[in-house]
Amino acid sequence: MNIAIIGCGYVGYAVAQYWHHRMSFMVTATTTTPERIPELQTVSQQVVVVKANDPLGLKSVLKNQDVALLSISSKRLGNYEQAYLDTAKNLVSVLKENSTLKQLIYTSSCSVYGDRNGVIVDEQTPPTPASSTNKILRETEEILLTASNEQLNVCVLRLGGIYGPGRELAKIYSRVAGKTRPGTGKEPANWIHLDDIVGGIEFARHHRLQGIYNLVDDANLTNREVIERVCKEHNLPQVIWDSSQTSQRKYNVNVSNQKIKDAGYKLLHPNMIF
Template sequence: MNIAIIGCGYVGCAVAELWQQKMTLMITATTTTPERVPTLQKVAQKVFVTTGNDREGLKSVLENQDIVLLSVGAKGINLYEEAYLKTAQTLVEILPDIPSIKQLIYTGSYSVYGDRQGDWVDEETVISPSNEQGKILQATENVLLAASSEKLRVCILRLGGIYGPNRELMKIFSRVPGTTRPGNGEDIANWIHLDDIVGGIEFARRQHLQGIYNLVDDAYLSTGLLLDTLMAKYDLPPVKWDSKAKSNRPYNAKVSNQKIKQAGYKLIHPQIIF
C-alpha cells in the first residue's frame, strides 16, 4: 500500500516512523524545507520538496498513492491560508486524476469550534470560529469534505493542543512562569499527546474512518489549573490572572471525544503528562 504524507513535520514525521515499520506500506513524504530531506529519508522511501499550491509538484507526489495524510502546519499566523486552504484546494483539484486514492486523512484543529464559554461541543455542533485563522481552517475542512464520495473516504481529525517529545508542556509554556495573564484562567484546555495523534491516525487508516472525529484527551482542565499544576511541578513562580482584562484566547469549549472512542479507539494518554 502506498501512502503520501503531505506536510511531514512534527506529526507527519512521527506517523511516518510508525508506518515505516510496517513492511506492506510504502511512504512518500513532502516538505517545503530542503534541509529536512535527509531526516525524512530515514522514515520515507521517497521525499519531495514542494509547496501546497504547486499543482504539478503535488501531482507527482500523489501518483499511484492509495492513502493521503494531509498534516500541514503554518509557519506564521499570516501563512494559514497558504498552508491549509491553498494546499487543500490544490489537492482536491488533483484527486479526480488519481483514482487510486481511496482515503484522505486530515489533521485539523478543535479551534474551529470558537468560543463556547466552556460549554460542551461534539462533531454535530455547528462550528463558529472566532478569528481569521479559525475561519481558514473551517474553509479547509469544507473543501476537503466536498471531495468525499463512495470512492474517496475523507476523515477529518480535529486535534487538541499538540504536545509530546521535544514539545513538552513546560517547553510550550517556558515564558509563562511569574507572568500575569488576561482573564481568569477558567477557559478549558483541550490537549492531545503526539502518541495519540499517531495512534488516532493509524486507527483512522485501519478502520477506514470517514467524516469528522474530535481527537482530544479526557483531562478537560482549565488553563489556570493546567498552569498551576505545571508551575508547581517544576517549582516555578505561579501565574497570576487579571480578571479585569479580557482573555485573548479565541476558543473555549469542552470538546467531546466520545465519537472516536465509540468507534473503538482507546487513548494511550487519557490524562495530561506534566
C-alpha cells in the same frame, strides 16, 4: 500500502516514523525545505520537495498512493490562506484525476469551534470560528470534505493542543511562568499527546473513517489547572490571573472525544503527562 504524508513536521514526522518502521508501509514524505531531505529519508522510502499548492507537484506525489495524510502548517509561508486554502483547493482538484487514493486524513484543529463560553461541543455542533485564521481552518475542512465519494473517504481529525516529546508542557509554559495573564484561566484546555495523534491517525486509516472526529484526551482540565500543575511539577513560578482583563483566547469550548471512542479508539494517554 502506499502512503503520502504531505507536511512532515512535528505530527507528520511522527506518523511517518510509525508507518515506515512499525507498519513497513511505503511512505512518501513531502517537505518544502531541501535541507530536511536527509532527516526525512530516515522515515520514508521517498522524499519529495514540493509545496502543496503546486498542482503538478502534488499530482505526482499522489500518483499510485492508497492513503494521504495532510498535516501542514503556515509556519513556512506565514500565510494561512496560501498554506491551507490553496492547498485544499489544489488537493481536491488533483484528486479528481486520481483513481488510486482511498483515504485522505487531514489534521485540523478544535479551535474551529470558537468561543461558546466553555460549553461541551461535539462533531454535531456547528463550528463558530472566532478568528480569521480559525475561519480558514474551518473552510479548509469543508473544501477537503467535498472530495469524499464512493471510492475516497475523507477524515478530518480536529486535534486539541499538541504536546509530546520536544513539545513538552514545561517548555510551552516556561514562557508564561511567573507572569500575569488576562482572564480567569477557566477555559477548558483540550490537549492531545503526540502518541494519541499518531494512534488516532492510524486508527482513522485502519478503519477508513469518514467525516469529522475530535481528538482530545479525557483530562477535562481548565487552562488554569494545567498551568498550575505544570509550574508546580517543574518548580516554575506560578502564573497570576487578572480577571479584570478579558482573555484574548478566541477558543473556549469543552471538546467531547466520545465519537472517536465510540468508534473504538482507545486513548494511550487519557490523562495528561506533566
